[in-house]
Amino acid sequence: MDTTLVYHLVLFLHILGAFGLIAALTFEAIGLRGLRRATQREDALMWLGLSRTVQRLAPASLGVILVTGLYMTATSWGARGWILVALAGLVAVAVIGGLLTGVRMARLGPAVGRASSPLSNELRSALRDPTLLTSIRVRLALVIGIAFLMSVKPSLAISLVVVVLAAAIGLFASLVGAGRNELHTEAG
């Protein structure tokens, strides 16, 4: 097959992978919002169902992005600054998702399964763990930063600034969000 055609098909798959990742992050954000508000076991179980979809979609999308990205890099681009930073950013997205969210969700699922309605205060605070919010906001900001690198293809230095700035904005957004939620909880 024509190598240009293959390249464009791989790029298409790469972009589909990016859509998949954005969809997974969106499902995760909706599920998290539902879990944070859940007071009954049945509601929490329903939102946890969404998080199971995320657990399949997110790694599959990351895998597609990585394999197709590496193929395009190896065949056409070489180790450019924006690609190296995007690669590190993608690894950070996977590690943050696994360590900050994956581990907690793996504990929360069975805990909700064993619980009775209404959920205990202890379990409700575990479902409202601010780390889950920080994790998704930082990952979302990183993915947007990486999408910027993909479109603009800047130098190594600018790429680093973009990704660090994106992570800082995600972190700041989660700190502001956590402060607001605390105020709501106190008011409630």
Ligand code: HEM
């Ligand atoms: C969150 C992660 C990522 C997203 C959302 C993403 C998104 C995109 C998008 C939308 C394009 C099309 C840009 C264009 O055609 O101008 C693209 C192109 C590309 N991406 Fe990624 N990407 C990601 C990660 C990666 C990684 C980790 C690598 C390297 C291993 C990579 C390598 C490439 C390459 C080489 C191109 C081809 C650019 C071209 O032919 O113009 N991407 N990416």
